Amino acid sequence: MMQLGISFISGIIFALGLVISGMTNPDKVIGFLDITGNWDYSLMFVMIGAISVTFVMFKVLTKKKPYCGEEHFLPTKKEVDKKIIIGSALFGIGWGMTGVCPGPGFVNLATNESAAFLFIISLLVGMILFKFTESHWS
């Protein structure tokens, strides 16, 4: 129960951060990606703000057990393989096409716009497609 409460509140804080930062606004995201045009560098500071917190806090937090759990579920893979490059490239193309990435996609369901729902349904379809083709990549 506690786990669910922490996750729910964290989700709300995450949404708040995405909206305040401007990450939910596709025009701003496309402006950030438009380096050869009228580049809007401001969203770089979202990453700077977020990483400055995670850089310090992750070091502190991984020293002891999680508050509601027995272990930390951290990625163990170290090598850079073709999956991470091709996957990130495909994600980047989709991101650049519309200016929406997964977190803002979910928050933008609040706009009640059909485009927001289309994006999330397609994102889920893409993830399910990956499950069916996953074995071909290894």
Add this chain to the structure above:
Amino acid sequence: MIENIFYPLIGGILIGVSSSTMLGGLGRIAGISGIVGGALTKPKKEDLWRFAFVGGLIVGGVLLRILRPDLFNYKFEFTALHYIVAGILVGYGTRLGSGCTSGHGVCGMGRMAKRSFVATMTFIMFGMLTVFVKGALS
């Protein structure tokens, strides 16, 4: 200049705080694509936190839209086909690449993970390339 980067920075810090509460609370990485992708299996009790987090994202968005509708003052200006193709690319790509803007860009970069650094550079570069190509074609 200051107002321009103030909100991105504050929003970024909130995203960092949310990621830290997930790691400190549950020992989990607050990567949206990973949280969602991991929930696309037979419903299991130990996956409920995933639904709670995404629920928080959506509820957070809805609450903010009620309190501050001016923060949602943007349009989804592309065709439906755009959102469908982009959604599938983002869903498939983030699963193949093991993460998106949050998991790699915020959590992984905060942990100084080489894979996340490569992934983040890749999706930002391909995002920029896509915006450039779209601009050149229109």
